[in-house]
Structure formats: structure tokens, C-alpha cells
Amino acid sequence: AQSVTQLGSHVSVSEGALVLLRCNYSSSVPPYLFWYVQYPNQGLQLLLKYTTGATLVKGINGFEAEFKKSETSFHLTKPSAHMSDAAEYFCAVIPSGGYQKVTFGIGTKLQVIP
């Protein structure tokens, strides 16, 4: 069975600083990996995904993530935080060949300080 661990339920960064949100997964088979973002009172929106191929994945709003199989990690980064990035971010995993039974991490709330 797969699981997802997000280190840090709350992360604060200054506007313009690097954003780093950590995600580690455990899966019995190589998984598909995702990052979703949730703004207040809204549903989740897909930021980026890793399926196969290039391990550095670029998403919307300047975010990117790198799949590191040896570290079982899929950390999310953005070089320069913007106030509009304040939201909750969820890492998610689904095993290859699986259907839509997505396992989400507990979420990390990102606060951006002006």
C-alpha cells in the first residue's frame, strides 16, 4: 500500500524567498506523483505531475518538483514566493496501473510574509 508523508504542516517564507515543500512517499511499485493546491473555500487544483520520463517536472505558477527514486521524494519548489502562493499544498500518489484511488498527504499550509 502506498503512503505519503509531508514534512511540516505549516511553512512560512518571506515574499521573494525560495519555497520548498517536502514530500516523501512509500509505494510497492513505481508510482505516479502529484502536487495539488487548495485555496481557501475552493477545491483542489493540479499543480504538476510525474508519470514517467524526465524527473524534473514543471507545473503552473512557476512551481517545479523533482522525482528522486533513491530518496523516495518529490519535493515542490519555487524560486521566488509571491503573496498569491499562500494556500495549502497536497502531495499525492497513485501506483502505476492503479485507477483513481489517490492517496493524499496531510497537506502543508504555506504562509507568505510580505
Added chain:
Amino acid sequence: KAGVTQTPRYLIKTRGQQVTLSCSPISGHRSVSWYQQTPGQGLQFLFEYFSETQRNKGNFPGRFSGRQFSNSRSEMNVSTLELGDSALYLCASSLGQGTTPGELFFGEGSRLTVL
């Protein structure tokens, strides 16, 4: 293109009652999945339907049930409500076949409060 629509957005029920939530997926999407979101447990998978068939099920008691209609619209029902059922219930749709699993499009959710 219209997004995923969930109704009602907010509702208040009392213990012991039942509730039905509705989800209209994006046009052309045949998979609908449901998630329960609470501050303590995060997002937990309830079930997923594809072409009117339940394809996956999470670890929730039988009080939680769902169905999907021929037009892909889905409903979930919770019977004999408990205080712990208070949560945001999110519906997500996807093409469900021939695409990368997990590319979900979420509605804004139905916030259920049980008193």
C-alpha cells in the same frame, strides 16, 4: 467548459439524519471520485465510480454509499449521521480511461455540519 459542480455547498444536519450530496462532472468525464476532508485526517478517499460502476472503495463504514447515473452525475449518501461526519466532501472528475490516473478536477465541495 463548465467545471465540476457540487450541490449543496453548505448544509447543516442533526445526528441520526441522512444526507445526499450531488456532483456533476465535467462534460465527457466518466470517472467521479469522492473524498472527505477534515482538519485532522486530511483528504480521505471514499469511493470512485466509472460508467455507473464502483471501481474503488476506501475504508469507510457502510453508512457511506454512492452511485453514478448514466449521464455520469454522481450522488453520495451518508445515513445515520454522526458528529464525526462533519467535513468538507469533495468530488473530483476525470476522463477515467486512457489517461494518467490521478489527474483529477475538483469541485468546490459540500461542507456538512452535523449538530
